[in-house]
Amino acid sequence: MFNFFRPTDHGEGQLFPAAIGDWAPPPVSNGDALLDAAALKSRIADWTVECGGPDKCRTGKGRQALLGLMKAALKSGESEVRNRFLNDFGTGDDCVRNRVHVLDQLIRTLADISDLHLFPAPNPTTGERFAIVALGGYGRGELAPKSDIDLLFLLPYKRTPRVEQVVEFMLYLLWDLGLRVGHAVRSVDDCIRTSKTDMTIRTSLLECRPLWGEPALVEELFKRYKRDIVDADSKADFVEAKLAERDARHRKLGDSRYVMEPNVKDGKGGLRDLQSLFWIAKYLFQVRDIDGMVAAGVLNDDEAARFRKALSFFRAVRCHLHYLTGREEDRLTFDLQREIGPAMGYTDHAGASGVERFMKHYFLIAKDVGDLTRIFCAALEADSRRKPRRFMFFLGGAKEVDGFVVDRERLTFPSERHLRDTPIDMLRLFRVAQDRDLDIHPAALKAITRSLKLIGNKLRNDPAANALFLDILTSPNDPEKALRRMNESGVLARFLPDFGRVVAQMQYDMYHVYTVDEHTMFAIGILHRIENGAIADEMPLATSVFPSIKSRRALFVAMLLHDIAKGRGGDHSVLGAKVARKLCPRLGLSTEETETVEWLVLNHLAMNDTALKRDIEDDQTVRDFVGLVESAERLRLLLVLTCADIRAVGPGRWNGWKGSLLGQLYNRTRHLIADGFDFEGTESRVNAAHEAIRTRLTAAGWSDDAVAAFLGKGYPPYWLSLDTDTHCRHAALVVRAERQDDPLIVDARPVGDQGTTEVTVLTPDHPGLIARVAGALAVAGANIVDAKIFTLTTGLAIDLFNVQGGADTLPFDDPDALASLSDTVSRCLAGTIDPTAELERQRSRLPTRTNVFRVQPRVLIDNAASRTHSVIEVNGRDRPGLLYDLTRALSGMALQISSAKISTFGERAIDVFYVKDVFGLKVTNETKLEQIRSHLTAVLADGDPGSVPPAPAPTRPARRRLGKRPRMPAGTQGQTAQKP
Structure with missing residues (x-):
């Protein structure tokens, strides 16, 4: 034996x-x-x-x-x-x-x-x-x-x-x-x-x-x-290999601690990072446990306790993952987050759900792992000073800059006692590093992490400290990099406690990719890149507008604060404006700048909501928005802030279509402000459109009679809603349709500068047509982002749909894809494909992990947002063919849909319809309004079985005055989901 x-x-x-x-x-x-x-x-x-x-x-x-x-x-x-x-x-x-x-x-x-x-x-x-x-x-x-x-x-x-x-x-x-x-x-x-x-x-x-x-x-x-x-003589090789292995692992999984579905084992800030530190310590210092790391001087007792706490937390999460899935699963997906949070004792509290509190704790632990990594690297550096080894970290000649020491292009403090004597240098270090384009030494970050308690009310209220911070935020030298360093080290949360409340704050949905603080860092970086022209190809309008902005400091402060009140259990725009009103004077902003920041934070969603959820061609929409903005400077500020905010939500959230809508709203608003709020009359605008069309068609060889015949076919909304190029293209399609025995034409073409594909359908008008087209496009895998519905005097319908290709939000631009799209729509309209059956099959293939998201169905009817239409806004859980189901329900209630705005934010769909009744009037009868709410709520709930129908919402009978009081929520804010 x-x-x-x-x-x-x-x-x-x-x-x-x-x-x-x-x-x-x-x-x-x-x-x-x-x-x-x-x-x-x-x-x-x-x-x-x-x-x-x-x-x-x-x-x-x-x-x-x-x-x-x-x-x-x-x-x-x-x-x-x-x-x-x-x-x-x-x-x-x-x-x-x-x-x-x-x-x-x-x-x-x-x-x-x-x-x-x-x-x-x-x-x-x-x-x-x-x-x-x-x-x-x-x-x-x-x-x-x-x-x-x-x-x-x-x-x-x-x-x-x-x-x-x-x-x-x-x-x-x-x-x-x-x-x-x-x-x-x-x-x-x-x-x-x-x-x-x-x-x-x-x-x-x-x-x-x-x-x-x-x-x-x-x-x-x-x-x-x-x-x-x-x-x-292999220690340097081992350290280099382990750190390179860690970096490669991070890149593979997104290189961020704050992804919404993190990998507990291999993700950045996860279990493997702690294990890598321990492997290095064991190899270099011959330690056998965490206490040994303390004895070797790698960590102090407090840091060792944080190391143990992180290990214990990750082990518990990983054990839950394995038991719940019955396999070796390390990805903390949305559905598992909702189960593990309560199992680990996280309950709803103080405006945050249990799962949000659980994930915030997860990200804070991941941040601790980053702190421990920096401290550990500083210990390695210190060890290399003591022992003349061939090591990846070694010191060259040091020099002094602005009272700090520069060691191999890395800034650090001159002594260990330095911060106790001058705590303001915790801020000044980042400012000098930013100004001189230097890295910060791991030893300096270690010293800061161990001295954060020195940042108290005295330093927070020091005008010199606040001036330093404002210089960092508004510097032309990449403020994102400096602020990210401050956030990672904990300085930002200590200096701005309100910001500390959103550090690692998760936004539990499928739309937001990052935590609130990470999103804010990205947004400030994008603002900086807009200013220096680095993304002019993506955001040409914002880039061209930026040099005209006078309130630059206010813009950067507003970006820092725009989401600072998320997770507090109320409208984050309203609560954030209160934070701005209190914080801006402390930072050294003037009264005028403070008012501008407060207004921007309060209304930072208004331009996005108006452009993406309202018909910009409707005069009332623009009137309301002009009433909110009031000045050209505020319009410029809001445009640039909105563009950066949307793009910072996550990859793919910004596209040419959103840019074109924001551009249209900006230009219409700018012209009206410049013209003294003078709205040109409908008749003169129609005449101008006719003249432009006549000129183009005549130049193309059309006879006067043919031009007159085409101009006599449209009603005013048709001429006012489209540009001359589109009208002239339609003229040829109308002639072609009238010559065919079967006057059905489906024309699809990419709109390159908008990132969408425009699908035009010409066919004799009949009830439910828009529903059938919506179903056909859903079957073809197209996401509708905008729809305009017109009927000519001859009874021929011209329906325009701007679509993108499924989850990737890209246009259909390949010739084969365009042909397939047109063919699918034609076959659905001809009755050879049943959209209902086909969409049911698509729904059965949806990923089950997203079923945890519940979106409360909500139907809002606004009779003040347009002079000619009732505006119906629906909020619900997205699914294949949702627009098809909604438009079928509207058609079934004898409502005429003139236009639609379709927005999807992760699992949430927000669709807006401009409708009239059978007599071409707004819907004002209370019984009919209640029927609309009831039917549409049932359609939304059918796709989200976990939801509960809400109580009926009142119809808004009167026009809302937007922005006349400085703290009134803008646009539809407070009624729709707060995005981005």
């Missing part, structure tokens, strides 16, 4: 134990209740007697009986581990240790039985003696519920037949038990040779733990690993 490794207490200061028997696995409570190895061995010993010999025990019924005994023991142990964690509210630390204990006992028992009873060797030769070593997480004593186990079968030299038989028997039995086992069979020489060239193997051996077998083999491996690998 081989010797077992008997655990005892162990000391510190060495890479591996001084003796093999000194290694101690993580302690567990009442281990026999998890798996009683002695009892299991006793049962197996009885089984070996009943089998009648090794051969019969290894095969057939004998093997099945052994498998049954071990499977029962494993199942009982795993069940007890799960019960202690889920039902007895155990910690993640206990859960991973308990599972290690169960597997340790199981594998040792199997190895002992195999050696003694199944492959007996009374006097084994040296070549027949081997050891079993745990590697990776299992070697670390940290094994999540569904994680695989890694084993090394360590041989003295080459394999012998008996060893091969034992290893093969054990592995197959472990696999049949349902365990995922990674394994290697190597000699000590093999291990050392492969470790020299393979960093993964080198790292796994760093955490090897002896389980069973020949002690001398493991002692030899430990001795040679330290001598031939660790001490062989």
Whole structure:
């Protein structure tokens, strides 16, 4: 029988134990209740007697009986581990240790039985003696519920037949038990040779733990690993490899700690980052646990406590993930977030849901991991000063700049006591680094992290400190980089406590990609890039407008504060304006600048809401918006802020279509302000449109009679809503349709500067036409973003739909895609494709993880937003064919749809319809209005079964005055979802 490794207490200061028997696995409570190895061995010993010999025990019924005994023991142990964690509210630390204990006992028992009873060797030769070593997480004593186990079968030299038989028997039995086992069979020489060239193997051996077998083999491996690998001038290579591996992992997963569905294990700020720090510390300083990192001077006691807290938190989250999914799942998806939050004790509180509080805590822990990484790197740098090694961090000649020390182009403090004497230099350091374009030394960031308590009310109210901060925010030298450094180090949250409340604040939906603070950093960076022309190709209008802005400081402060009140349980625009009113004077802004910032924060959603959710060609829409803005300067400020805000929401959130809508609203508003709010009469505008069309068509060879005939076919809204190019293109399509026996024409063309595809449908008008076209476009995979509906005097309908291609929000611009789109719409309108059945199939393929999102159905009817139409706004959960269902419902109530604005924000759809009744008038009858609300709410709820229909909302009978009082919410703010 081989010797077992008997655990005892162990000391510190060495890479591996001084003796093999000194290694101690993580302690567990009442281990026999998890798996009683002695009892299991006793049962197996009885089984070996009943089998009648090794051969019969290894095969057939004998093997099945052994498998049954071990499977029962494993199942009982795993069940007890799960019960202690889920039902007895155990910690993640206990859960991973308990599972290690169960597997340790199981594998040792199997190895002992195999050696003694199944492959007996009374006097084994040296070549027949081997050891079993745990590697990776299992070697670390940290094994999540569904994680695989890694084993090394360590041989003295080459394999012998008996060893091969034992290893093969054990592995197959472990696999049949349902365990995922990674394994290697190597000699000590093999291990050392492969470790020299393979960093993964080198790292796994760093955490090897002896389980069973020949002690001398493991002692030899430990001795040679330290001598031939660790001490062989390889430390710099190891550190570089681990940090490069970390960076590559971050890039693969988005390179941000604040993605909404983070990877707990491999994501930035996750479990693997902590493990990487520990690997480096173990390799460099020969520590064996977190206390050893304190003894080595890598961390202090407080930082070690944060390290343990982060480890414990991530372990708990990961254990929940594995138990909920029944597999090794490390991605914290939306549906799992909603289940794990309550399971870990997070409840709704203070305006934030339990899941939002859970995820905020997650991101704060991830931020702590970033702090610990910086502190750790500073310790490595300090160690390189003391020890003349070939190391990735080494110091060149230092020089002094503005009272700081520049060390290899990195700024740091002249002494450890510096901040205690001059805490304002925590701000000045970032300003000098920004102004001189220097990096900040890890030692400086470490000193700041350890001195944050020095930032109190005295420093916050210091005019010099506030002037420094305002200089950083409004500097032409990349304020995003400086502010991001301040945020990561904790300075920003301490200096601006209101901003600290949104650090790691999650926005629990599928639209926002980043936390509030991360979004704000991106938005400030985009504002800076608009100013210097770096994204003029994406935002030409905002770029051209920026040089005319007079209130530049107010604009940057407003961007910093625009979302500062999110998560407070109210309208964040209104609450944010109050924060701005109080904070701006402290920062040194004038009364005029403070009023501008307050107005921008209060109304930062108004331009987005008006452009994307209202008909810009409707005079009343523009009148209301002009009444809100009132001045050309405010219009310029709001345009630039809106563009940067939308683009900072996440990749793909900004596109040419949104830019074109904002541009149209900006230009109409600018002209009206310049003309003294003088709205040109409808008749003169129609005449001007006719004249432009006549000129173009005549130049194209049309006769006067043909031009007059076309101009006589349209009603005023048609001439006022489209440009001359579109009218002339329609003229040719109308002539073509009138000459066909079947006057159905579907014309699709990309609109390059808008990032959309325009689909024009000409066909005889009939009730429900827009619903059929909407269904056809949904079947074709097109997302409708805008619709304009016209009927000519001849009864021919001309319906225009601006669409984008599904989830990627790109236009259909490939010739084949355009032809397929036109063909699908034509076939649906001809009745050869049933949109209802096809859309039902599409809905069945929706990803189930998004089903956790519930959007409360809401229907608002506004009779003051337009002089000629009732405006119906619906809010609900998006789904394939939602517009088809809504337009069918509207048509079924005998309503005429003149135009529609379609917006999707992640899981939320906000669709706006301009409608009239059968007599061409607004809908004012209360019974009819209630019918509209009831029917549309039912359509919305049908796609979101978890929602509850709301109480009826009142119709707004009177025109709203926008912006006449400085703190009144703008546009439809407060009625629609707060985006972006």
